[in-house]
Amino acid sequence: MSTLTNSTKPETTSQPEAVAAIARTRITEDWLAVWIGLFVFALSLGLLFGTDVLGWSITTSVWTSPAKALAPASKVYATLQPALSLTATYLFLLAILLVAAKFLGASLKRFALGFTVVFVLSYASWFLGSWAYIAATPDKRPGLKIPWSLSLTNESGFIIALILGLLIGNLLPGISRALKEAIRPELYIKTAIVILGGFLGIAALEQRQLATSVILRGICAIIEAYLIYWPIVYFVSRRYFGFSREWAAPLASGISICGVSAAIATGSAIRARPVVPIMVSSLVVVFAVIELMVLPFAAQHYLSGQPMVAAAWMGLAVKTDGAAVASGAITDSLIRAKAAASGVVFQPGWILGVCTTVKVFIDVFIGVWAFILAWIWSSKIEHRQGDQVRLVEIWQRFPKFILGYVATFLVVLAIGIASPALVPKIKAAMGQANVFRSIFFLMTFFAIGVMSNFRRLWQEGFAKLAVVYVLCLFGYIIWVALLISWLFFHGVFPPIVKG
Amino acid sequence: MSEPRMTEELERMKTEYEPLLPIERKLIWWTFGSGVVLLAILVLINRAFS
Numbered sequence: 001m002s003t004l005t006n007s008t009k010p011e012t013t014s015q016p017e018a019v020a021a022i023a024r025t026r027i028t029e030d031w032l033a034v035w036i037g038l039f040v041f042a043l044s045l046g047l048l049f050g051t052d053v054l055g056w057s058i059t060t061s062v063w064t065s066p067a068k069a070l071a072p073a074s075k076v077y078a079t080l081q082p083a084l085s086l087t088a089t090y091l092f093l094l095a096i097l098l099v100a101a102k103f104l105g106a107s108l109k110r111f112a113l114g115f116t117v118v119f120v121l122s123y124a125s126w127f128l129g130s131w132a133y134i135a136a137t138p139d140k141r142p143g144l145k146i147p148w149s150l151s152l153t154n155e156s157g158f159i160i161a162l163i164l165g166l167l168i169g170n171l172l173p174g175i176s177r178a179l180k181e182a183i184r185p186e187l188y189i190k191t192a193i194v195i196l197g198g199f200l201g202i203a204a205l206e207q208r209q210l211a212t213s214v215i216l217r218g219i220c221a222i223i224e225a226y227l228i229y230w231p232i233v234y235f236v237s238r239r240y241f242g243f244s245r246e247w248a249a250p251l252a253s254g255i256s257i258c259g260v261s262a263a264i265a266t267g268s269a270i271r272a273r274p275v276v277p278i279m280v281s282s283l284v285v286v287f288a289v290i291e292l293m294v295l296p297f298a299a300q301h302y303l304s305g306q307p308m309v310a311a312a313w314m315g316l317a318v319k320t321d322g323a324a325v326a327s328g329a330i331t332d333s334l335i336r337a338k339a340a341a342s343g344v345v346f347q348p349g350w351i352l353g354v355c356t357t358v359k360v361f362i363d364v365f366i367g368v369w370a371f372i373l374a375w376i377w378s379s380k381i382e383h384r385q386g387d388q389v390r391l392v393e394i395w396q397r398f399p400k401f402i403l404g405y406v407a408t409f410l411v412v413l414a415i416g417i418a419s420p421a422l423v424p425k426i427k428a429a430m431g432q433a434n435v436f437r438s439i440f441f442l443m444t445f446f447a448i449g450v451m452s453n454f455r456r457l458w459q460e461g462f463a464k465l466a467v468v469y470v471l472c473l474f475g476y477i478i479w480v481a482l483l484i485s486w487l488f489f490h491g492v493f494p495p496i497v498k499g
Numbered sequence: 500m501s502e503p504r505m506t507e508e509l510e511r512m513k514t515e516y517e518p519l520l521p522i523e524r525k526l527i528w529w530t531f532g533s534g535v536v537l538l539a540i541l542v543l544i545n546r547a548f549s
Contacts, residue, residue, distance in 0.1 A: 220541050227534025231527040238519055244512050245523070279505065380522045462505050487542050 029187050032100045034404035037194025039096065041408045044198075044433035047425050048415070052076045054432040058089045058123075062154055064132045064144055073435050090119050093439065097182075106181045114182030117175075122161050122442040129157025137340040151341060155333035158326060158445045162292065165449020176450050185447035186260070189322035192440035193356060194404030196325075198430045199437065200353045201412025205423060207495050214308070214354050217488040221316055221358040222365055224484050229256030230369075233472045241468050245381065246272045249373060250280045251465070255472050258363050259284040259320035265366050265397045269374035271382070282453065283462070283469055288323035289452045295478070296327050300334035307335045308489040309482075311351040315358030316481035319473075322444045328355025329441060350494030360402055367397035 046053035055074025063069035070082035077085070094115055101111040129135060134156050136149040150156070169176050176183075204211035234252035237243040243251065249270050254263035260281040267277030295318060299310035314327040332351035339346050371394045412430065416423050 217545065220538065220545075223534050223537045223541065227530050227537065231530040231534075234523075235527045238517075238523070242512055242516060244515070244517050247508070247512070376522070376526060381520060464509055465505065484538070488545055 028103060029184070030190060030400035032103055033187055033190030033401040034194055036096055036100060036191045037197075037401070037404045038407065040191075040195055040433055040436045041198050041411075044429040045426075047429040047432070048422060054435070056080055056085055056088050057092070057432065057435045058082065058086045059435055060127055060130045060154065062130050062132050062135045062140065062144065064146065066127075069127060069130060073432050086123070089435075089439070090116075093119065093436070100187065101181065110178075111181040114179040117179055118182045118443050118446055119439075121164055122446045123439070125161035125164055125446065126154070126157035126438070126442050129160050130154040137337045139340050139343075139345070151337045153333035153337050155329055157442060158330055159293075161442050161445040162289070162326075162449045165446040166289070166452060166454075167449075169450040169452055170454050179450060183447045183450050185320075185322045185444045185451065188440045188447060189325055189444040190399075190401035190404075192437045192444065193321070193325060193360070194401055194408055195433050195437040195440070196352075196356060197405035197408035198412045199349060199434055200356070201409040201416070202423075202427055202430050203347070203349050203353055204409070204413055205416040205426075210350075210492070210495065213492065214357055217312075217492070218354070218357045218361045220484060220488050221312070221361045224316060224480065225257050225362045226365060226369055228480060228484075229477055232476060233468075236472060237468045241464065243468070245377075246270065246276055247280075247465075249377075250277045251468060253369070254280040254284045255319065255469055255477065257369065258359070258366060259288060259323075261321070261363070261399060262366050262369075265370040266373055268397075269370040269393075270377040279462075279465070283465055284319050285323075285448070286452050286454060287469055287473060288318060288320040289448060291318045291473075291478075292323045292327050292330070292448070296330040296334055299331045300338055304335050304338045306486070306490050307339070307346060307351050307494055308354050308492040309485045310335060311354035312358050312485035312489045313478075313482050315355040315362070316485060317473075317478040320448075321359060321363065322448050324359045325352070325356050326441065326445055326448070328352040328359075331355065345497040346494040347497050354489070356405075360405060363399045363402055366399060367394040370394075370397050 040054070043053045052074050055072060056077045057073045058070055059073045060069050061071070070086060072078065072080045072082070072085040094112060097115055098108055098112060101108055129152070132140075132144045132146050132149060134150050134152055135154040136144050136146060137151050137153060138149075141147070141149055152159075168179070200211075230252050233255050234248050237248040237251050238245070250263040250267040250272055253266035254260070254277075256262070263277040263280040263284060266272075267274065267280075295314060299313060303310035303313070310331050311328060314331050315324055318324040318327045329352050332348065332355075335351060336346050336348060371391070374393065412426055415426055
């Protein structure tokens, strides 16, 4: 019985290096996300020392008159022209991301050009999404003097950015190629998640019991992704679709765990050729966009009475960090808008927080899972002389941005517990950091759209891979995710804003 | 790196079919079984403390 097919052998010497190169790039991007996120977080904490470092950054409120839409984040900078505030925000982000681009070995000129387009179109989407007729929830209509609105909240800007990205990625390949250097959804979303940690720290400070309960319930996600999803997807693709082990393992990880990162880590662990996780990843990205465009609306329709179930469902069912957290953000706004229509105002951020917590729990164990698979493959399936799996590989595959997320969460929690009098200031500081978190989110949506090449699905032969994906994702994963989310999160509600 | 066509990959999987090894079956069912058991335990713990 062949354990390693001959046809794969000629390429095996160069392929692990190529996979390692991908892994190295990702680790670098992970660390960069940590440093950028911590940098923004640290600057926002200037408020604790009486220095308003980020107050000049741009915010957009729900508007009926475009002239009144934009304003600086802090009243200290109230006299600053909105156009200057917007330019300063752009230049600040351009400067820190150019440093990141330098570390990533990108062409700085092309990155600067691409980032400018990404920023302008993403922020334009946010601006359009904040138009009162699109964004205003029913309770806000009288104040804005409008008779109707779509009640999508200003976070509909995310959906507009995604659609804009999809149009460019699929209809304007020339522009898509020109933007390539700045299309980095993983860098943007991981930076946003690091900043989000501080924002969730504030939520946890205010509702410690609820936060503890959410974290404990989030543990179930790990069991589900690794122990319940993975074996069934692997079995189905091997037994019923005849995929080789080299394809089935990254495919199972891509569909079950965390999309791109898991497919690459698994591919590397079982020594698959680099093309395998790359092709699986391209499929994961496309289907994550489909999930992102469908599931939050399904959640709003069917689960608005159980917001935390909807939140956990997004974290468990939507693949890739970017799309999962983005789905959490949309679900957060859609469910809060629907609840507001019936007079219940949920505190913002809790649905997003539960979704992110669940996703982060799943991410934490990618390294451990890759280690286990590497050990099984090298010792039991493809016996390779002198091939030793090292424990350090768990650390090497650990998604480092989670350290940033935990750090900002714990710093806020520690300051708040040690000095309760500082809580209002920390809240204001996190509000300013949140401006940048929203922009990173927006750019993630836009970038996901640009890199989702739907034409790939029509490529000859891709259909079989897509069928396994559709069958497992829509026939098994999203339903099991719903069941488990229901088991652990039903009856848990975000705090209600009084008054 | 030239990307092999998916059709070639699928053709190769047909001609070089790899049957499920006993170790793979063990991996699948032990993983799934322990997942179900752990999930049941967590549900019971969750019910007991909520």
